[in-house]
Amino acid sequence: MKGRHRSAGSSGGALKLGAAAVAVLIVLAGSWYAFNKYSKPACGGTAAKLSIGAVADIAPALRQQAADWAEQAKQNGNCVDIEVFDEDPADVAAALAGKAEKSLTGVGQANGKTRIPDVWVADSSLWLQRIRAVNPQSLQAGAHSIALSPVVLAMPEPIATASFGWPNKNISYADLVTKVATDQKVKVGIVEPSRDATGLGSLLTLATVAQQAGGGNQTQATQIATAALRALAAGRSSVRSDLVQKFPRGSDPAALGSGLTVAPLSEQAVIQYNGQQPPVRLAALYAEPSAPPMDYPYVVLSADKASMADELLKQLNSQDFRDKLGAIGLRGADGAPGKGFQTPANAPGALAAAAPQLPDAATVEQLLSRWQAITLPARMLAVIDVSGSMLEPVPTAGNATRMQVTLEAARKGMSLFDDSWSLGVWIFSTLLDGNKDYKQLVPIGPLVSQRATALQALATIQPKKNGDTGLYDTILAAYKAVQSGYESGRVNSIIVMTDGENDDPAGGLKLEDLIAQLKAAADPQKPIQIILIGIGDKVGEAAMKQITDSVGGGTFVAPDPAKIGDIFLQAISLRGQIAQPK
Structure with a gap:
């Protein structure tokens, strides 16, 4: 009994020693945490501030990369305060044009809450072109693409397979123009081109192809182009979220027949839509000739922040940022995907990184004038x-x-x-x-x-x-x-x-x-x-x-x-x- 008693006593002592050791470890761990936290190099002086107004498509990846860079700067004894906020490219473009008392066709005035940031990341260089046409002094020369998302023709997979042989075959814009002009069952949609770069890029491509469809007959070409524009106008939506809601919610013939047949969207939009596990997935058709892609130009608007903006830009050329882009359905600026990128069926693994071929500003404005006249x-x-x-x-x-x-x-x-x-x-x-x-x-x-x-x-x-x-x-x-x-x-x-x-x-x-x-x-x-x-x-x-x-x-x-x-x-x-x- 005594042995058992001693054993019990030894056990109790061991438990007490164990508890004490754990307590010491906790204290030491806490002390280490505190030391590790507060022994890091402190930021000296006032934090350097940089504001970035970005289209919502890319803003999450920018916030993450900016936060990582700010932490690295802190480790080196520097303080940077980077604010990344969502801003509609149309509103920033309107504000920049407004500084010269000009306006962009179909855009009008900027939202009253619009801020002109130190750095602007729109979704397309088409915006820069439109602004420079009315206010050349508003933008510095040179802009760097930091991501890429091609414009695709989004189509419910059952329709893409039955009508166009997807994924073994692809559709061309000429095919689409013919379908739109001759088949009233084809319901085509588009996001308002005057305020959306995806809509504008695809409208430019469709109009060019439609004009060529006349085979040299100018009257016939104009009729085909007008029919295509009217069909698009009938299915237009103010914003992308409204447009994608028009796609069929079921795979039965009635649902497919009453829903949207096809709409130009960014590759990212299709990836994100399918990521929500919809009743009917969308196929991404990489049509030729390709519309100008979303190339996410990085534009410095504040000259006194150029040095800081350039340092951040170096971070945006990294593999780390490419992986952040991949997680939200965007490619790197060179067209190659990062980790986590969900490549759509029949998509190229990498895309050409050449600068997008943009039509001249006069052509853009003339087309938008026609669009306004129709809509x-x-x-x-x-x-x-x-x-x-x-x-x-x-x-x-x-x-x-x-x-x-x-x-x-x-x-x-x-x-x-x-x-x-x-x-x-x-x-x-x-x-x-x-x-x-x-x-x-x-x-x-x-x-x-x-x-x-x-x-x-x-x-x-x-x-x-x-x-x-x-x-x-x-x-x-x-x-x-x-x-x-x-x-x-x-x-x-x-x-x-x-x-x-x-x-x-x-x-x-x-x-x-x-x-x-x-x-x-x-x-x-x-x-x-x-x-x-x-x-x-x-x-x-x-x-x-x-x-x-x-x-x-x-x-x-x-x-x-x-x-x-x-x-x-x-x-x-x-x-x-x-x-x-x-």
């Missing part, structure tokens, strides 16, 4: 000058008259307007309808019922030989006519095409009288745009600007009348950005 619902009165000077030939247009090039621009523009538009047509000179300088050819009405009538009216227009230009009386009458039938939910506007200054031998309104009466008639609750297009080099541009500035709208001048078609499209695009009275 924005409108109620418009077109007022066309038929004074004698419209008979003058245009050497740069094969000596076609000013009247002929103007009417051709109007016809092409009208072909873009879908049946939801309302349109009316007036002509003006002097004394066209009794004592009136203007005459109504077609009252404002829906194109669904009077498109043929409007086209026929355009075909009958002839200049009035020796007719003068009763511009001011016509503008006031047109303004009041549009105002009398104002329709909310539409852009109500007047578009006047003229090749001369106001010239009314019978008297009529003076400039100051017109402006005063327009201001008196204007109703802020029912805004009406006046869009004035000057044709040739003898228009009164200064007076025209005074008119449009007084009640809202815009003045556009084509010194070379042969360019009236481009100017017309540019003017139509203004409808989405109502210029306020000045």
Whole structure:
């Protein structure tokens, strides 16, 4: 019994010693933790700050890499404070353009909460190109791509397999254009191209392919391109999250038939969508010719932070950052994937790292103008000058008259307007309808019922030989006519095409009288745009600007009348950005 007692006592002592040892270890561990934590080199002075505004697609990887770099800097006795925040590229682009009092087609003004960061990471170099076109001084030369995600055609896997032989075969943009133009069962979607680089890049590619599809026949090419644009417009979404919700939620024929058939998206978007285990997975089809990829340019906006930004950029060229990108479905800047990248079926393991081939800024803006013309619902009165000077030939247009090039621009523009538009047509000179300088050819009405009538009216227009230009009386009458039938939910506007200054031998309104009466008639609750297009080099541009500035709208001048078609499209695009009275 004593032995057992001693044994018990020894055991109790051992337990006490063990407990004490554990306690000592805990204390030592805690002391080591404290020593390790506080013996690290301390940051000296105030932390150097750097703000990075990044598109949400890449922001998580940037935050992680910035935090790692900040910790490394701290180990070396330096303090850096890096803030990475999500910022919509369209808003930053709008803010940068706004510094030069310019705007980007379809973008308008920046969100009131938009910040211009020290470093900007957009999703595509297309944004940089668009900004430099309107405000060349806003961006420093040179931008480094830090990631890559190709633009693919996303399609429900059952449809991709049955209709296009995926994954053994791929689809081309030419195939897609043909399908869209000929098969009404194909439901194609797109994220709003004026505010989304994926949408814009794919729209540029589709438009180019559609234009080539005419086989040299310009009329047929335009018809195909217009059909493709209209189909895209019908399936457009403001943001990507809304678009992907349109894909079918079931694999049965009814669900597949009623859902979205195909939409251009980034490879990353498809990877992330499939990662959510949806009822129907998406196939990523790497179509040719490839659309400009998402190349995530790293742009320094604050010159005094350039040195710090360059140091961080070195970290973004590392394998460590490539692996962080791979975890969120992005490739490295050279097109090679990092660890954790979920490569879609039929995808290339690595992509060419060459800089994306971007169309010139004028091509981009012209296409977006066409897009705006198609997508924005409108109620418009077109007022066309038929004074004698419209008979003058245009050497740069094969000596076609000013009247002929103007009417051709109007016809092409009208072909873009879908049946939801309302349109009316007036002509003006002097004394066209009794004592009136203007005459109504077609009252404002829906194109669904009077498109043929409007086209026929355009075909009958002839200049009035020796007719003068009763511009001011016509503008006031047109303004009041549009105002009398104002329709909310539409852009109500007047578009006047003229090749001369106001010239009314019978008297009529003076400039100051017109402006005063327009201001008196204007109703802020029912805004009406006046869009004035000057044709040739003898228009009164200064007076025209005074008119449009007084009640809202815009003045556009084509010194070379042969360019009236481009100017017309540019003017139509203004409808989405109502210029306020000045």
